[in-house]
Amino acid sequence: MSSDEQFRHLYAANFPALLGYAVRRVEQPADAADVVAETFLIAWRRRQDVPGGAEARLWLYGVARRVLANHHRGNQRRDRLGDRLRARLASIGGDPAADVPQRLAVRDALARLGELDREVLTLTAWEGLEPREVAAVLGVSATTVRTRLSRARARFRQLVGDDPPPAGHVLSVLTTPSPKEGR
Structure with a gap:
């Protein structure tokens, strides 16, 4: 089986489980889709590192966990930036x-x-x-x-x-x- 076929099989076998994992850990379903897409992008780039058999799903969960951590950190940064911008706008003047x-x-x-x-x-x-x-x-x-x-x-x-x-x-x-x- 070629590496492309192996990846397609990996994707088909694990997509539903990873999507469920991500949906339960983010606020918006669209964010879950982004997390899963990023997880499989990493898996594609690191195809040679993906273990075989049942270990592949565990490896993907580990990748998804790190992608989720990055996602949450990004949200926190955006929230802090938004708070700073709102405070700055409030200090500049009243209601536009x-x-x-x-x-x-x-x-x-x-x-x-x-x-x-x-x-x-x-x-x-x-x-x-x-x-x-x-x-x-x-x-x-x-x-x-x-x-x-x-x-x-x-x-x-x-x-x-x-x-x-x-x-x-x-x-x-x-x-x-x-x-x-x-x-």
Whole structure:
């Protein structure tokens, strides 16, 4: 019997038992399938190390046990990373959903501006480009950009309302000139 045939026989004879072993030790059935697949991948790579007869199943259980240990360690690492990221996000600011109405208002107002006004405004406010840099991007003069920027801000303020937004607010970035724009 060829090594491929021997492996197919090993797989067919032991797959159900190994799947049951893994299913009882993981939270999700899909994880059990991954554990069994990894176990047989290792068995394939180490075909020459697999003992014959009934010892093969015990050897596969040993491999599956180590694969499960790696799986559980990986889950613990992902959980710790997730906890750290959630803590970091919580320390950065409040609930991002709180900004959704303002973000929708910004998107709506930007959509109602002309293309050049929108581009001048967003390149300046969101990309942090100076008027001379915006001029280079758009292929117009810096004077044109300054004029368009002033008009775009005025139109934008009309579209979102005249109440001044708090400093640092998503709307304040689009409606307030920065000190570097005078260049």
